[in-house]
Amino acid sequence: MLATYPNSSAADVLGRPPDYAGALGIGGAGPVVISPLVRPDRKGLLDTMLPSSAVQRTPRDAEIIAQDATADCCLQVVEGCVRTVRLLADGRRQVGDFLFAGDVVGWEAEGRHEFAVEAVTAVAWRRVKLATIESWAAHDAAFARRLRAYAAAQMRQGHDRLVVLGRKTAIERIASFLKDMKQRLRAADHAVLELPMNRCDIADYLGLTVETVCRGLTELRSQGIISVDRCRIVIRDQSALIAADSSPLH
Amino acid sequence: MLATYPNSSAADVLGRPPDYAGALGIGGAGPVVISPLVRPDRKGLLDTMLPSSAVQRTPRDAEIIAQDATADCCLQVVEGCVRTVRLLADGRRQVGDFLFAGDVVGWEAEGRHEFAVEAVTAVAWRRVKLATIESWAAHDAAFARRLRAYAAAQMRQGHDRLVVLGRKTAIERIASFLKDMKQRLRAADHAVLELPMNRCDIADYLGLTVETVCRGLTELRSQGIISVDRCRIVIRDQSALIAADSSPLH
DNA sequence: CGCTCCATTGATTAACTTCAACAACAGTGG
DNA sequence: CCACTGTTGTTGAAGTTAATCAATGGAGCG
Numbered sequence: 080m081l082a083t084y085p086n087s088s089a090a091d092v093l094g095r096p097p098d099y100a101g102a103l104g105i106g107g108a109g110p111v112v113i114s115p116l117v118r119p120d121r122k123g124l125l126d127t128m129l130p131s132s133a134v135q136r137t138p139r140d141a142e143i144i145a146q147d148a149t150a151d152c153c154l155q156v157v158e159g160c161v162r163t164v165r166l167l168a169d170g171r172r173q174v175g176d177f178l179f180a181g182d183v184v185g186w187e188a189e190g191r192h193e194f195a196v197e198a199v200t201a202v203a204w205r206r207v208k209l210a211t212i213e214s215w216a217a218h219d220a221a222f223a224r225r226l227r228a229y230a231a232a233q234m235r236q237g238h239d240r241l242v243v244l245g246r247k248t249a250i251e252r253i254a255s256f257l258k259d260m261k262q263r264l265r266a267a268d269h270a271v272l273e274l275p276m277n278r279c280d281i282a283d284y285l286g287l288t289v290e291t292v293c294r295g296l297t298e299l300r301s302q303g304i305i306s307v308d309r310c311r312i313v314i315r316d317q318s319a320l321i322a323a324d325s326s327p328l329h
Numbered sequence: 330m331l332a333t334y335p336n337s338s339a340a341d342v343l344g345r346p347p348d349y350a351g352a353l354g355i356g357g358a359g360p361v362v363i364s365p366l367v368r369p370d371r372k373g374l375l376d377t378m379l380p381s382s383a384v385q386r387t388p389r390d391a392e393i394i395a396q397d398a399t400a401d402c403c404l405q406v407v408e409g410c411v412r413t414v415r416l417l418a419d420g421r422r423q424v425g426d427f428l429f430a431g432d433v434v435g436w437e438a439e440g441r442h443e444f445a446v447e448a449v450t451a452v453a454w455r456r457v458k459l460a461t462i463e464s465w466a467a468h469d470a471a472f473a474r475r476l477r478a479y480a481a482a483q484m485r486q487g488h489d490r491l492v493v494l495g496r497k498t499a500i501e502r503i504a505s506f507l508k509d510m511k512q513r514l515r516a517a518d519h520a521v522l523e524l525p526m527n528r529c530d531i532a533d534y535l536g537l538t539v540e541t542v543c544r545g546l547t548e549l550r551s552q553g554i555i556s557v558d559r560c561r562i563v564i565r566d567q568s569a570l571i572a573a574d575s576s577p578l579h
Numbered sequence: 580c581g582c583t584c585c586a587t588t589g590a591t592t593a594a595c596t597t598c599a600a601c602a603a604c605a606g607t608g609g
Numbered sequence: 610c611c612a613c614t615g616t617t618g619t620t621g622a623a624g625t626t627a628a629t630c631a632a633t634g635g636a637g638c639g
Contacts, residue, residue, distance in 0.1 A: 540628075
């Protein structure tokens with residue numbers, strides 16, 4: 080499989096030039112599988128403000144917004160994956176969310192960004208002033224409506240996370256994570272996940288330790304539910320994965 | 330202290346008639362301290378739609394919105410305290426949030442309410458159609474702006490919860506809860522909390538068991554940080570409580 | 580008064596973390 | 610090209626936290 084996008088929605092919506100993948104060093108030469116880091120539910124939130132800011136690039140693991148930085152702007156991910164991170168005084172770390180192309184991060188801040196924003200992969204992004212968002216929302220009813228829908232979707236996702244962190248076991252958290260990432264990475268067709276984040280990020284996202292994440296993946300593998308090869312996860316039994324997630328009463 | 334409101338903002342903003350406390354059975358005769366269940370940051374969100382729906386009353390512990398109910402409307406709390414609850418198939422329970430007078434709950438739903446809404450105390454509330462909110466937001470820019478601000482505040486609070494559930498110890502969760510409740514119940518002056526919810530609700534809110542919540546409260550009491558008498562918590566050492574919460578790096 | 584529900588405490592168990600070691604892999608420089 | 614090195618992922622053993630199981634006491638209520 081070549082380094083192309085399974086579908087062109089992100090590029091179309093964002094007006095992204097076709098050479099971005101190469102420019103980011105994500106693609107490169109040779110037959111490399113590229114993760115389709117696109118959120119279908121969130122694409123195009125900021126289409127209308129596209130001309131207002133230039134795309135910037137940040138290498139892997141670099142900080143884009145510092146924790147507790149003054150919040151006068153937020154950012155939209157154009158390509159790649161970012162994480163939001165809060166660090167406690169004693170070094171404990173919580174990953175708030177992983178965000179992909181099309182996602183907007185930090186727009187809900189007031190005063191300060193309570194979470195840092197860091198690049199998981201090499202990332203292309205554009206800066207958006209909070210005042211600009213407010214202004215657009217005030218003058219463009221359609222944009223305001225999309226922003227509301229986006230906020231509501233993020234809140235629903237946050238509520239799901241509360242259940243995962245508050246009440247699920249390690250295995251269930253990991254199964255839940257894989258299920259969610261499968262959806263967010265649009266791996267519906269082949270069920271092969273190229274996870275952009277490492278075990279440490281996953282652990283801090285799920286409120287676990289690296290070791291527990293490893294053991295959980297091993298357990299799921301030994302049950303024949305997934306295959307694991309570093310960042311490449313193959314979901315071999317989707318229904319068993321869903322069962323392992325222990326979903327809410329329906 | 331008589332059964333009066335420490336300040337009149339809720340009644341003023343919501344246009345609530347003066348006899349509500351009595352009608353709800355919350356006040357009653359005698360020198361009872363009434364918890365001022367008002368969120369200063371959230372009051373008045375739905376002022377403008379006040380005339381559109383009548384206030385309804387629900388007794389303690391009754392369900393107002395069922396889990397997975399079709400989401401055509403949400404509700405605003407007029408008086409009392411409600412909780413959002415998600416039940417897993419095996420009986421595990423997660424309390425999403427506690428909401429007080431002025432708060433709007435369920436507006437972020439799409440399709441179905443993924444959390445049930447239940448009365449913690451006797452509650453007065455009014456039903457609001459989601460379509461009405463959308464319509465108001467579309468036609469009233471000021472309301473839309475308040476709704477955005479409200480959503481952003483809820484999201485920030487949700488992010489804080491992620492850290493609490495993902496990375497904090499039992500004691501820290503409990504200290505964090507008390508600190509938060511002190512703020513939300515407006516107990517700043519006397520530092521006496523009349524918690525409307527029982528230990529089970531607190532446990533399911535914090536991702537702990539009832540026993541662990543009890544032991545945590547006992548521990549904080551034995552350190553002289555609080556006094557505990559059933560639902561009445563007195564914060565004796567605010568700074569020690571904050572220290573026990575282990576706040577983020579600043 | 581007796582009942583139920585809730586809060587609390589004690590004893591034991593289970594789950595996850597911590598500590599430790601090692602293997603696999605990527606990057607670097609000779 | 611290959612040795613060297615640092616990082617990341619994985620596994621094992623021991624330790625800790627919180628859950629589970631169990632029992633008691635007290636408040637509220639019919």
